[in-house]
Amino acid sequence: MDKKLISREEDYSKWYNELVVKAGLAENSAVRGCMIIKPYGYAIWEKMQSQLDKMFKNTGHENAYFPLFVPKSLFEAEEKNAEGFAKECAIVTHYRLQNDPDNKGKLRVDPNAKLEEELIIRPTSEAIIWNTYKNWIQSYRDLPILINQWANVVRWEMRTRLFLRTAEFLWQEGHTAHETKNEALEETVMINNLYANFAEKYMSMPVIKGVKSKNETFAGAEKTYCIEALMQDGKALQAGTSHFLGQNFAKAFDVKFADRDGQLNYVWATSWGVSSRLMGALIMTHSDDRGLVLPPKLAPHQVIFVPIYKNEEQLNSITQVVEDLRNQFNERGISSKFDNRDTKRPGEKFAQHEIQGVPVRITIGPKDLEKKSIEIFRRDTLEKQFIKIEESLDFVSKLLDEIQKNLFDKAKNFRDNNITEVENFEDFKTTLENKGGFISAHWDGTDETENKIKDLTKATIRCIPEENNIPGKCVFSGNPSSQRVLFAKAY
RNA sequence: CGGGAUGUGGCGUAGUCCGGUUAGCGCACACGGCUGGGGGCCGUGGGGUCGCAGGUUCAAAUCCUGUCAUCCCGACCA
Numbered sequence: 001m002d003k004k005l006i007s008r009e010e011d012y013s014k015w016y017n018e019l020v021v022k023a024g025l026a027e028n029s030a031v032r033g034c035m036i037i038k039p040y041g042y043a044i045w046e047k048m049q050s051q052l053d054k055m056f057k058n059t060g061h062e063n064a065y066f067p068l069f070v071p072k073s074l075f076e077a078e079e080k081n082a083e084g085f086a087k088e089c090a091i092v093t094h095y096r097l098q099n100d101p102d103n104k105g106k107l108r109v110d111p112n113a114k115l116e117e118e119l120i121i122r123p124t125s126e127a128i129i130w131n132t133y134k135n136w137i138q139s140y141r142d143l144p145i146l147i148n149q150w151a152n153v154v155r156w157e158m159r160t161r162l163f164l165r166t167a168e169f170l171w172q173e174g175h176t177a178h179e180t181k182n183e184a185l186e187e188t189v190m191i192n193n194l195y196a197n198f199a200e201k202y203m204s205m206p207v208i209k210g211v212k213s214k215n216e217t218f219a220g221a222e223k224t225y226c227i228e229a230l231m232q233d234g235k236a237l238q239a240g241t242s243h244f245l246g247q248n249f250a251k252a253f254d255v256k257f258a259d260r261d262g263q264l265n266y267v268w269a270t271s272w273g274v275s276s277r278l279m280g281a282l283i284m285t286h287s288d289d290r291g292l293v294l295p296p297k298l299a300p301h302q303v304i305f306v307p308i309y310k311n312e313e314q315l316n317s318i319t320q321v322v323e324d325l326r327n328q329f330n331e332r333g334i335s336s337k338f339d340n341r342d343t344k345r346p347g348e349k350f351a352q353h354e355i356q357g358v359p360v361r362i363t364i365g366p367k368d369l370e371k372k373s374i375e376i377f378r379r380d381t382l383e384k385q386f387i388k389i390e391e392s393l394d395f396v397s398k399l400l401d402e403i404q405k406n407l408f409d410k411a412k413n414f415r416d417n418n419i420t421e422v423e424n425f426e427d428f429k430t431t432l433e434n435k436g437g438f439i440s441a442h443w444d445g446t447d448e449t450e451n452k453i454k455d456l457t458k459a460t461i462r463c464i465p466e467e468n469n470i471p472g473k474c475v476f477s478g479n480p481s482s483q484r485v486l487f488a489k490a491y
Numbered sequence: 492c493g494g495g496a497u498g499u500g501g502c503g504u505a506g507u508c509c510g511g512u513u514a515g516c517g518c519a520c521a522c523g524g525c526u527g528g529g530g531g532c533c534g535u536g537g538g539g540u541c542g543c544a545g546g547u548u549c550a551a552a553u554c555c556u557g558u559c560a561u562c563c564c565g566a567c568c569a
Contacts, residue, residue: 153569237569347528347529349529375528
């Protein structure tokens with residue numbers, strides 16, 4: 001691995017890209033805009049996945065799986081949704097290849113194998129799922145339907161970026177059907193809170209909960225709730241969305257049910273999702289110039305043991321101590337790994353685990369065994385200390401909690417320091433230019449103003465936060481505003 | 492799709508303007524040894540259709556034409 005430290009003074013996206021590759025999380029694939037997620041990166045994703053899955057199930061949801069292909073006729077049924085995704089679809093038009101008569105050894109698309117109806121590779125699954133729900137729902141007794149799907153989707157974006165925006169990405173998408181508007185709205189809000197909770201408790205990433213402006217609302221939704229995070233370069237990242245779909249999809253796919261009074265009604269719907277983009281969020285929130293910094297709750301292993309030895313005899317006595325400690329850790333729910341590769345020297349191991357963000361490293365060598373102590377290193381503050389072996393279990397257990405909390409506090413502190421309230425458009429522009437981050441400003445609520453501000457500054461309304469109802473005057477138009485909203489440049 | 496740039500062992504590159512020995516270097520890799528508490532040292536070695544196709548020439552990584560791909564900046568976006 002290159003010895004050069006990753007420096008934030010260089011271009012931030014270059015820094016980010018190098019970090020992702022060097023930490024062994026992912027790399028660009030030969031297929032345009034697609035990414036290969038390597039085992040270490042996937043292990044982190046699995047941690048997120050299993051935690052989220054648990055949270056969904058605790059709130060009454062079940063997993064299911066729907067097809068990758070969406071027939072075009074289904075896709076176009078909900079007009080706004082179709083329009084929103086039309087420009088970024090991958091489309092299957094043929095089903096067979098044949099030997100190319102003009103080009104020996106090559107294959108070509110068999111012109112006779114054209115599909116009667118094209119298949120869209122799902123950019124999201126509302127269409128195919130609602131076409132299915134139509135057959136599942138007749139009565140209020142069939143409701144609610146609370147389903148989540150773990151899947152890949154494809155969006156043919158012009159410009160891509162590892163984890164943050166790839167042509168194919170992994171996500172979960174929840175699709176629920178409800179008897180009443182209120183119930184659907186409650187579901188939407190509940191999920192948004194669940195996402196916020198996950199981001200803050202597990203990713204140690206502070207988020208702002210709120211609602212999207214009309215411009216930024218999901219295509220086909222009535223209302224989009226979201227969680228927004230701030231990255232270290234001052235740009236905002238949409239980390240998760242939860243949509244109240246009203247009856248739009250029910251009407252588009254003709255999903256009616258007999259209500260408690262025997263009346264036919266359209267069902268009320270929600271959909272919500274988070275994606276492998278959260279990996280990018282995790283990386284950009286905590287990493288430093290020495291690499292990744294993982295919150296203990298999402299680290300594939302929380303503790304890495306590195307032995308220092310000159311001969312096999314020494315290694316054997318170290319191994320005994322390590323195995324004993326690992327058993328104790330395991331019983332306490334602390335995951336660990338013993339890096340006893342004899343193909344790498346200690347210095348290189350230190351560097352590797354550091355760039356991979358392992359929260360705690362324990363080094364044990366002959367000198368330590370003599371003193372019955374071990375060296376404990378924490379990744380977040382880079383501090384080392386020596387601890388008696390018999391005290392190490394309690395120490396590490398507390399330390400992991402402390403790291404988890406410290407990462408959150410640090411990120412929150414940064415975030416809070418980068419929310420600036422401005423009262424006029426001049427300040428708006430200079431703050432955005434010089435400081436970045438979120439700008440809290442009054443807005444008259446019109447698309448027109450939002451678009452003009454976007455054209456002039458590239459900043460968009462990231463969200464209309466909850467719990468902020470003090471009226472004022474729009475920073476751009478001077479017209480009355482019901483509350484402050486958060487502007488930022490976004491990923 | 493518009494503007495810009497770049498394609499040379501696994502990775503990063505020199506050489507291209509001004510054609511001329513066997514295409515050079517660093518990292519990585521393999522072997523041997525010294526080592527081992529922060530990416531260590533010495534020695535030896537393997538690995539290249541210079542993106543692809545065509546042309547000019549005694550001679551092409553280098554010049555010309557075409558083509559493909561990738562990256563950056565815009566429009567688009569989880």
